[in-house]
Amino acid sequence: MSQTTVVIATRDRADDLVRTLTRLAELRVPVVVVDNGSSDDTVARVRREFGQVEVLALGRNEGALARNHGVRHATTPYVAFSDDDSWWAPGAVPCAEELFARHPRLGLVAARTVVEPDGRLDPVCAEMARSPLGRDDDLPGPSVLGFVCCGAIVRRSAFLGVGGFHPVLFWPGEERIFSWDLAASGWACCYVDAVVAHHQPSSSRPPTAWRRRVEMRNDLLTTWLRRPAAVVLGETFALAGRALRDRDAGAALVAALRRLPAVVRHRRPLPAEVERRVALVG
Numbered sequence: 001m002s003q004t005t006v007v008i009a010t011r012d013r014a015d016d017l018v019r020t021l022t023r024l025a026e027l028r029v030p031v032v033v034v035d036n037g038s039s040d041d042t043v044a045r046v047r048r049e050f051g052q053v054e055v056l057a058l059g060r061n062e063g064a065l066a067r068n069h070g071v072r073h074a075t076t077p078y079v080a081f082s083d084d085d086s087w088w089a090p091g092a093v094p095c096a097e098e099l100f101a102r103h104p105r106l107g108l109v110a111a112r113t114v115v116e117p118d119g120r121l122d123p124v125c126a127e128m129a130r131s132p133l134g135r136d137d138d139l140p141g142p143s144v145l146g147f148v149c150c151g152a153i154v155r156r157s158a159f160l161g162v163g164g165f166h167p168v169l170f171w172p173g174e175e176r177i178f179s180w181d182l183a184a185s186g187w188a189c190c191y192v193d194a195v196v197a198h199h200q201p202s203s204s205r206p207p208t209a210w211r212r213r214v215e216m217r218n219d220l221l222t223t224w225l226r227r228p229a230a231v232v233l234g235e236t237f238a239l240a241g242r243a244l245r246d247r248d249a250g251a252a253l254v255a256a257l258r259r260l261p262a263v264v265r266h267r268r269p270l271p272a273e274v275e276r277r278v279a280l281v282g
Helices: 014-025 042-049 065-073 092-102 123-129 156-161 174-184 208-226 229-243 247-258 260-266 272-281
Strands: 004-010 031-035 054-057 078-083 086-088 106-115 152-155 188-199
Touching: 004 014, 004 065, 004 092, 014 031, 014 042, 014 078, 014 086, 031 042, 031 065, 042 054, 054 065, 065 078, 065 156, 078 092, 078 156, 092 106, 092 152, 092 188, 106 123, 106 156, 106 174, 123 188, 152 156, 174 188, 174 208, 174 272, 208 229, 208 247, 208 260, 229 247, 247 260
Parallel strands: 004 031, 004 078, 031 054, 106 188
Antiparallel strands: 078 086, 078 152, 086 188, 106 152
């Protein structure tokens, strides 16, 4: 019996999700789908066509926090994340389970992610493979402080211990602060080339300008939540400077400022050693 549950957060992508679930069925692993208030027939279709899949229908869009619900619902020691347009290669999950068993401080495995349909490597994987943090002797791959969520497998106890994905960010870019929090709690996050995920980006995607704005917003929010005051000021003034000539940067700054009260409540600067490593990564 598998020691890993696959958790998928989805919203309004029933066709993509059905394709992913069909592929995951071949792996014989438990799957939990967390629906972020879809307006299409996602929930009914999954329940009708995939009786073995558990569905958590939130009735609202919680962004990345939907995955937190899925992890809490899972009962296995490990959780693999898929998006509704991604899936795991045969052998990937057992390989990760073996690595977790052999490496007690391993909290997260960042997989090699292959972008379909042309089979190219996600450029982020090349960056992780040459991480400036290097590789510790007791770990199975280069240490990283970031990952692609649709290509990540976590130790459930580590995930829950740091509180999962952060409530202030919503989505996207939730991976970076999560990896920092893992490191601050003594867990390692490693890139492992032998663990493989596939990602075929959905044709149903948000507008590029909107995504750019929320990415800039969340980059700044992440800095506010965890980095030292000098870095916070520097990054804030840098985005403000960009806002003078870039409408998207201005919108990102305004959106971040709206969340400042929540940042104040949740701010927890990183330990000095973790901050040193974050600064090294850049």
